[in-house]
Amino acid sequence: MSRQIRLNAFTMNCVVHLAPGQWTAENDRSVDYLKTGHWVELARLLERGLFDSLFLGDITGIYDVAGGSPEIALRTAAQVPMNDPAPLIPLLAHATEHLGFGVTLSVSYEHPYLLARRLTTLDHLSEGRVAWNIVTSYLDSGARSLGRDALAAHDARYDRADEYLDVCYALWEGSWEDGAVVRDRTTGVYADPARIHPVQHAGEHLRTDGVFQCEPSPQRTPLLFQAGGSDRGTRFAARHAECIFVGAPTAAGLRRTVDRLREALRQEGRDPASVRIFAMFTVIVDETEALAQARHDAYRARVSYDGALALLSGWTGIDLSRYAPDDTLAYVDTNAGQSALASFSKLDPSRTWTVRDAVEFVGIGGRGGVAVGDARQVADTLQAWMDETGIDGFNLASVEMPRTFEDIVTHLVPELQRRGVYKTAYEPGTLREKLGGESARLQAPHVGAAFRHQNDGHESDLRANDNPAS
Numbered sequence: 001m002s003r004q005i006r007l008n009a010f011t012m013n014c015v016v017h018l019a020p021g022q023w024t025a026e027n028d029r030s031v032d033y034l035k036t037g038h039w040v041e042l043a044r045l046l047e048r049g050l051f052d053s054l055f056l057g058d059i060t061g062i063y064d065v066a067g068g069s070p071e072i073a074l075r076t077a078a079q080v081p082m083n084d085p086a087p088l089i090p091l092l093a094h095a096t097e098h099l100g101f102g103v104t105l106s107v108s109y110e111h112p113y114l115l116a117r118r119l120t121t122l123d124h125l126s127e128g129r130v131a132w133n134i135v136t137s138y139l140d141s142g143a144r145s146l147g148r149d150a151l152a153a154h155d156a157r158y159d160r161a162d163e164y165l166d167v168c169y170a171l172w173e174g175s176w177e178d179g180a181v182v183r184d185r186t187t188g189v190y191a192d193p194a195r196i197h198p199v200q201h202a203g204e205h206l207r208t209d210g211v212f213q214c215e216p217s218p219q220r221t222p223l224l225f226q227a228g229g230s231d232r233g234t235r236f237a238a239r240h241a242e243c244i245f246v247g248a249p250t251a252a253g254l255r256r257t258v259d260r261l262r263e264a265l266r267q268e269g270r271d272p273a274s275v276r277i278f279a280m281f282t283v284i285v286d287e288t289e290a291l292a293q294a295r296h297d298a299y300r301a302r303v304s305y306d307g308a309l310a311l312l313s314g315w316t317g318i319d320l321s322r323y324a325p326d327d328t329l330a331y332v333d334t335n336a337g338q339s340a341l342a343s344f345s346k347l348d349p350s351r352t353w354t355v356r357d358a359v360e361f362v363g364i365g366g367r368g369g370v371a372v373g374d375a376r377q378v379a380d381t382l383q384a385w386m387d388e389t390g391i392d393g394f395n396l397a398s399v400e401m402p403r404t405f406e407d408i409v410t411h412l413v414p415e416l417q418r419r420g421v422y423k424t425a426y427e428p429g430t431l432r433e434k435l436g437g438e439s440a441r442l443q444a445p446h447v448g449a450a451f452r453h454q455n456d457g458h459e460s461d462l463r464a465n466d467n468p469a470s
């Protein structure tokens, strides 16, 4: 039987996500990102299309690498202005029943105690439908805005992130035992203090000493997503991620990334098939191939080259405005996102990219593949990418908001269902269970499961510093 294709919608709480220039079209609703009704309608549309989740990217800082200033990004709205994604989630959870919500939160600028509390709150209010996209942040402008001299070194960001995750696991899994919440109206006891444990951690980067402030949410640890593809990022993903988000413009390049990730999972002692890998992708689908092509041509004509240049320069950390458009992109290690530059250089040696090629490519859908056609053609392409690369599904970006997602729900989803490669109903349970997890909670051999309090169901005699985060 053909493998099931999973779909998430990939967007950000802003005007321009991965399609600079498109907001200027009369029918495009991207500027409505400030309105609650816009988001509620989008979430309901995605749920009608049985998407697994609305995946919200986020960045800290603005794109000021191109031209050495924020001018281009501000003028073209290239991921600025950008609102906070997290407050959307309770609103959208209330408007839907099954749709999951991926939220990007950086580990670089806030203490894990606060971030863990925010995610627990979201997991409660969505009844277990939250995923966390763990990022370490790659913009120097963000570091400076938050009072740092500069962005921390690339691999050091991941080292600190490893410790950060250990503190989060201890808070989510180890502080409150199952059964600690008694809620006994007769005795007036809400929680049993004997079953609630302070987390004591004094590590290289982080310290905490205290009881977690929140009672356990349905998933405790939210479903964990990660998206960094450098060598160090891949090791981080292999240790923590339950879902991995990758982006490469060609199937051959993507295959290399996926193979590397599955191998890293094996080395980490995890079943490589237990982690779901999603590829960034853009679909332009319509009733006929001619209609889809015409739409694609119109989109191409509207791409803001400057906006795309600002994005790609920010992702790679290289000011591409300083190069001639016909210069070839070559790989160098940078302190920003290493995998972004690799996508357009060393990842697929069969293809060379000039600066212009890469910027124009990024103008529709970022670093991911693009499929244009009628439903059968697009379904063929998605199935071919699944087979060729070994991914589990796609994070689909929009070009025209919300038309791209409307067309997917109207044309593509029924075609995938007819082929038996797409669900016809949601699975019950939390987001982790809907995505194939055996339980709402993290399970061994995932590293986070080891932080669970071992004494569930019995009188506690554990000292807090028995906790593995100590």
Ligand SMILES: Cc1cc2nc3c(=O)[nH]c(=O)nc-3n(C[C@H](O)[C@H](O)[C@H](O)COP(=O)(O)O)c2cc1C
Pocket: 056, 057, 058, 059, 060, 104, 106, 134, 135, 136, 137, 138, 227, 228, 229, 230, 231, 232, 233, 234, 245, 246, 247, 280, 336, 337, 338, 339, 340
């Ligand atoms: C598909 C994809 C999506 C990403 N989305 C975000 C995001 O929303 N916010 C963010 O700060 N970083 C995002 N990143 C960047 C990564 O989290 C990471 O910081 C960056 O790729 C640098 O790490 P690397 O050198 O290991 O690739 C994304 C990366 C990829 C590949």
